[in-house]
Amino acid sequence: MSASSRLRGNAGSSIQWNRTGVARLSGLAYVDGKMATTAITTAPGTYALVLAGRKTNTVRIGSLGTLELKPGVYIYIGSAFGPGGLAARIRHHTEIAVRPHWHSDYLRAACDLIEVWITTQGGRHEHSWARAVARLPGSQVPMPGFGSSDCNCQTHLFWFQHAPSIRTFRRFVQTMVNVRR
Numbered sequence: 001m002s003a004s005s006r007l008r009g010n011a012g013s014s015i016q017w018n019r020t021g022v023a024r025l026s027g028l029a030y031v032d033g034k035m036a037t038t039a040i041t042t043a044p045g046t047y048a049l050v051l052a053g054r055k056t057n058t059v060r061i062g063s064l065g066t067l068e069l070k071p072g073v074y075i076y077i078g079s080a081f082g083p084g085g086l087a088a089r090i091r092h093h094t095e096i097a098v099r100p101h102w103h104s105d106y107l108r109a110a111c112d113l114i115e116v117w118i119t120t121q122g123g124r125h126e127h128s129w130a131r132a133v134a135r136l137p138g139s140q141v142p143m144p145g146f147g148s149s150d151c152n153c154q155t156h157l158f159w160f161q162h163a164p165s166i167r168t169f170r171r172f173v174q175t176m177v178n179v180r181r
């Protein structure tokens with residue numbers, strides 16, 4: 001599938017919200033180097049980047065250290081509560097940062113962005129989302145401390161040999177909301 005056909009398939013569509021409040025953005029593609037962000041909400045919220053490691057590689061993650069990149073799927077959990085909300089942040093992640101700042105910027109430069117899971121439901125869910133992704137079958141921690149410098153989570157980055165299903169993730173997220181402290 002070419003980038004342009006993916007974009008045409010996506011550009012006019014609206015976000016498909018599920019009753020769990022977790023939507024999937026797929027077909028993230030570009031025209032003239034710019035992503036069509038019209039379909040992405042500018043509301044604040046929480047997101048998960050689903051990234052594919054292209055090949056075995058060594059990636060420097062800022063001052064955190066070196067990640068041994070493996071083929072497979074990486075899921076990074078973040079939140080967007082600044083200007084432009086989710087649309088601005090996801091646009092940032094679709095591009096390769098010229099001056100990497102966040103841990104995710106370093107990883108992004110070595111991976112393909114496959115899809116993004118988002119929610120705009122009230123409050124910050126990034127830490128409960130990290131716990132939910134940690135519980136998905138096959139979840140591994142490739143680098144403790146990734147994206148979690150400012151919280152108590154072990155990590156906000158997970159690795160899977162095969163892409164986990166958003167259905168399972170949604171179920172775990174709901175369970176965690178229900179048992180939230």
Ligand SMILES: [Zn+2]
Binds near residue numbers: 130153156
């Ligand atoms: Zn956290």
